[in-house]
């Protein structure tokens with residue numbers, strides 16, 4: 138009888154690290170239905186909710202990221218790191234995985250580091266064009282590193298780095314449906330131009346404020362808006378009468394569980410420029426206005442966005458230009474059907490629908506595991 142595969146997954150902090158891990162796990166599960174998965178994440182972070190919702194088990198460590206804004210807050214960090222390493226070691230020794238996959242974020246550091254010490258092969262997936270600290274630190278010990286951008290050899294060991302694209306959740310590829318059907322399913326009018334606004338997995342205050350300033354214009358123009366606010370601002374926006382007055386035109390959501398449906402319903406998208414968001418937008422091929430998060434490490438979201446802007450596949454407005462340019466740039470897109478068509482076609486260049494499959498192919502081949 139064939140031995141059941143056991144796979145350790147780790148990545149988290151934000152959706153941009155969690156969802157690629159889930160996508161890879163789902164692809165392995167498709168090929169090995171009885172494989173066992175264990176995720177390791179950080180207590181209190183998004184993965185502790187999203188991973189079980191996707192049907193996988195997760196163990197949380199008491200690890201926190203380095204707080205650049207408040208240095209005093211970091212004094213407990215060494216103790217938390219030590220306790221996380223101890224718990225990671227105990228968990229991994231009990232689970233005995235055949236291999237481990239890390240998708241970045243501080244939560245994955247202790248787990249993957251311990252895995253390498255226990256002689257377990259590790260694989261890394263890096264979503265951004267400027268790699269995160271955890272993946273950079275672990276890369277030397279990894280069996281392979283899969284990137285979403287070409288020419289990453291100066292960050293990771295060249296011989297084990299492959300450019301395959303970002304893994305995105307399967308349903309975002311398979312469940313995209315006709316715009317009219319999606320609008321109907323969401324209770325929206327099929328004849329009205331519909332904008333989907335997403336502020337990354339945590340929501341974005343800049344984007345929320347942009348809408349707040351322009352909310353009456355949505356009604357004036359007779360558009361519809363699906364507005365993901367994130368946890369931080371949801372309550373105050375849901376109580377704002379300026380917004381609730383337009384409830385037939387504005388659907389406010391703290392977090393969108395079914396992104397495929399929301400993407401499908403949109404005529405135009407407003408989005409932060411996180412790496413996974415960009416990869417998904419390339420699959421949906423909907424014209425998009427990107428508002429990169431300027432504080433992302435080394436401004437990598439602006440770099441992500443510029444890749445698309447340079448190919449006329451997206452428009453971009455910086456945080457600092459929101460007041461002057463948000464509505465006017467959005468109007469340029471909404472009012473010009475030819476431009477929308479052109480942007481949609483140009484997005485195709487960035488689509489990598491086979492990324493997840495190819496990453497799993499390479500992992501299995503390098504370990505000589507056959508389905």
Ligand SMILES: CC(=O)N[C@H]1[C@@H](OP(=O)(O)OP(=O)(O)OC[C@H]2O[C@@H](n3ccc(=O)[nH]c3=O)[C@H](O)[C@@H]2O)O[C@H](CO)[C@@H](O)[C@@H]1O
Nearest residue numbers: 151152153156264337338365392393396411412413414433
């Ligand atoms: C603040 C921060 O650290 N941002 C980083 C984080 O972004 P963030 O976590 O926002 O990740 P991305 O924008 O890359 O991806 C967001 C993911 O969340 C999903 N989603 C989003 C909103 C929602 O309501 N429902 C939902 O399911 C999207 O479909 C997508 O799969 O990871 C990215 C990938 O490493 C980085 O490029 C970002 O700079």
